[in-house]
Amino acid sequence: MRIPDRTSERLRRIHSLTGMIPLGVFLIEHVTVNAFALGGAESFRRVAAALGGIPMLAAVEVLGIALPLVVHTVIGILIATELPERGSPHWPSRREIVQRATGLLLLPYLIYHVWATRLSPAVLEGNPDLFEIMRKQVSGAGGLAFHAIGVVLAAWHLGNGLPGFAERWGFARTQPAARTVARLGGAVSVALAIAGVAALIAFSTAAPRVAVAP
Numbered sequence: 001m002r003i004p005d006r007t008s009e010r011l012r013r014i015h016s017l018t019g020m021i022p023l024g025v026f027l028i029e030h031v032t033v034n035a036f037a038l039g040g041a042e043s044f045r046r047v048a049a050a051l052g053g054i055p056m057l058a059a060v061e062v063l064g065i066a067l068p069l070v071v072h073t074v075i076g077i078l079i080a081t082e083l084p085e086r087g088s089p090h091w092p093s094r095r096e097i098v099q100r101a102t103g104l105l106l107l108p109y110l111i112y113h114v115w116a117t118r119l120s121p122a123v124l125e126g127n128p129d130l131f132e133i134m135r136k137q138v139s140g141a142g143g144l145a146f147h148a149i150g151v152v153l154a155a156w157h158l159g160n161g162l163p164g165f166a167e168r169w170g171f172a173r174t175q176p177a178a179r180t181v182a183r184l185g186g187a188v189s190v191a192l193a194i195a196g197v198a199a200l201i202a203f204s205t206a207a208p209r210v211a212v213a214p
Helices: 009-020 024-041 041-052 059-078 094-119 128-139 141-168 177-205
Strands: none
Touching: 009 024, 009 059, 009 141, 024 041, 024 059, 024 128, 024 141, 024 177, 041 128, 059 094, 094 128, 128 141, 128 177, 141 177
């Protein structure tokens, strides 16, 4: 079996689809919610509380986010580690190389971010204050830089993947259409990166929450 044959077109279509829907939609929603931190801690907490009240939220998160993320990651690793001969029809384009690189670099950040905000012992002990969790994580320059790099990688991965998604699913059949989708992808990347980093700065500069004595 040649290495490129291990990821069939069907797997590539599944990879592309899960990357845009639902993961792309979730990333946009996640950045949008975090952007409410620009309006202050209570503004963010109100939105977070409203989302926390969604019926069967745990099932939605598992089936709509976690499962697609696992599928997208596994197939993405298979694609990223393909070793076709240079110059062959399977050799990736510059955009595809960037897409694979950002995906692999993003993976450690995603693992840490999910653990730190959802699965860590401190979070599982009770009802966590997500604003305070994020404020602590980005209060130092190192933490802020780490999260900012993760946000930019995620934003670029989504926007850079949009042309491939459109091409694979037949939404960009002509060169003008492909160029338009590429420009749209670039705009999405820049907008998400700016909004995401701005939210991180808002978390980092917020005053610590003062505990009220019972």
